[in-house]
Amino acid sequence: xxxxxxxxxxxxAAALAAWQIAIMLRPSLIPGPIAVxxxxxxxxxxxxxxxxxxASLFRVTWGYLAALVIAIPLGLMLGMVRIGExxxxxxxQILRPISPxxxxxxxxxxxxxxxxxxxxxxxxxxxxxxxxxxxNAVHNIDPVQLAAARNFGIPLRARMRDVxxxxxxxxxxxxxxxxxxxxxxxxxxxxxxxxNSGLGFLIVDARNAGNRxxxxxxxxxxxxxxxxxxxxxMRRLERLDSVRWGYASE
Amino acid sequence: xxxxxxxxxxxFGAMEVLQHISLGxxxxxxxxxxxPSGCGKSTLLNIAGGFLSPTSGAVTIDGEPVTAPDRxxxxxxxxxxxxxxxxxxxxxGFGLFDMDANERQQRVAQYVDLVGLKGFEKSYPRELSxxxxxxxxxxxxxxxxxxxxxxxxxxxxxxxxxxxQMRSELLRxxxxxxxxxxxxxxxxxxxxxxxxxVVVMSARPGRIRRVVDIDIxxxxxxxxxxxxxxxxxxxxxxxxAHQV
Numbered sequence: 001x002x003x004x005x006x007x008x009x010x011x012x013a014a015a016l017a018a019w020q021i022a023i024m025l026r027p028s029l030i031p032g033p034i035a036v037x038x039x040x041x042x043x044x045x046x047x048x049x050x051x052x053x054x055a056s057l058f059r060v061t062w063g064y065l066a067a068l069v070i071a072i073p074l075g076l077m078l079g080m081v082r083i084g085e086x087x088x089x090x091x092x093q094i095l096r097p098i099s100p101x102x103x104x105x106x107x108x109x110x111x112x113x114x115x116x117x118x119x120x121x122x123x124x125x126x127x128x129x130x131x132x133x134x135x136n137a138v139h140n141i142d143p144v145q146l147a148a149a150r151n152f153g154i155p156l157r158a159r160m161r162d163v164x165x166x167x168x169x170x171x172x173x174x175x176x177x178x179x180x181x182x183x184x185x186x187x188x189x190x191x192x193x194x195x196n197s198g199l200g201f202l203i204v205d206a207r208n209a210g211n212r213x214x215x216x217x218x219x220x221x222x223x224x225x226x227x228x229x230x231x232x233x234m235r236r237l238e239r240l241d242s243v244r245w246g247y248a249s250e
Numbered sequence: 251x252x253x254x255x256x257x258x259x260x261x262f263g264a265m266e267v268l269q270h271i272s273l274g275x276x277x278x279x280x281x282x283x284x285x286p287s288g289c290g291k292s293t294l295l296n297i298a299g300g301f302l303s304p305t306s307g308a309v310t311i312d313g314e315p316v317t318a319p320d321r322x323x324x325x326x327x328x329x330x331x332x333x334x335x336x337x338x339x340x341x342x343g344f345g346l347f348d349m350d351a352n353e354r355q356q357r358v359a360q361y362v363d364l365v366g367l368k369g370f371e372k373s374y375p376r377e378l379s380x381x382x383x384x385x386x387x388x389x390x391x392x393x394x395x396x397x398x399x400x401x402x403x404x405x406x407x408x409x410x411x412x413x414x415q416m417r418s419e420l421l422r423x424x425x426x427x428x429x430x431x432x433x434x435x436x437x438x439x440x441x442x443x444x445x446x447x448v449v450v451m452s453a454r455p456g457r458i459r460r461v462v463d464i465d466i467x468x469x470x471x472x473x474x475x476x477x478x479x480x481x482x483x484x485x486x487x488x489x490x491a492h493q494v
Contacts, residue, residue: 147331162336
């Protein structure tokens, strides 16, 4: 096995071993890795594993897609139209440091307790970083390339499709990856208050219903693992031939 | 006159960049504009390309005033102008959006061939050398069949060997296509190798100091007496003793 695979696996194995040893030396409510693995097995047997994972992914998908659909055109517009940016930028900057979780009361007021609230929080969490990143990506386009495109007199729509979008795509993909990470971070928090399924719900529910810390940690492990998988999937986009020019490392 | 500058002046704020430039280029002529850096030669070319409007004066092409960029006259930038997200083929075909697919493909193949990039059609610019990228840009410009080409120090970023090769390539293409060419450079040797006439500009604010006819037939012998004479004349005109 190559070193690049062996070393990460060794790291994980060492962390698990340290965890197990610590639990054996000083027993507490916190279970060890073996108990957590058993907990994941139990969830699978009860049919909750797939159900909760799908529920969480469902919410992220809709919230995130809605954010993409609004943020990318908005960011493009603000990037191209200077006065639009000047008018909107202060609002974006003020909204940005507000944690999406601060919107929970308002989300519940508007959408009630349920899926829509959770989706709305995810939507909010991805919307701002995506909008700002798209806008900045437009500003970063090499003016020489815009001038060249203009010189050939291609119509506006084709200029969007063949120049503007491809020119921002490398930066946009990075922003999309980061925003998906944020969305995943927020889904768990959103599920803790608003719904009765999903991995975030699992964590709260397991604690409330009899201090099942094995299931609490099982939920955490699943969140981490799925987060990694989502990130790896987004990274594949960065290897597309038409965007590789935008990344320094070849 | 194909391209006519009439009393063109340009200022950016308090800075005077160009002063009373009057200059004409004939149809099919290869005109080089040389001058020290900052003399406004790029600005002059950008005005002719329609990317900038002069503070006073005007540029006409075929008697029509230039007000905006136009696909009948294409500007070639340094290699930065190629689109890195398109393949060689995609770049060369970029300006041919109004052609049907078949015609477009034929035209692209023709210009891939002309600039010697056969076999690289599907390559992306990041896989090409600087000289090859510059060929892509020249081919992209020629493919739309413009009647004027503006080249702004197109070979400035290339190493000296590639630069020499690109010059003879450009001359070969120019002889084949007979476009009117306005070529800006700070390289005096380059101008004497390429041009029918060399326009020598002063330091900022840019004025025309002198227009030199290069009366040497192509291919030019770079060690001929006449070549050296003309080159030294321009060196002297710019105020450089030809010594290191």
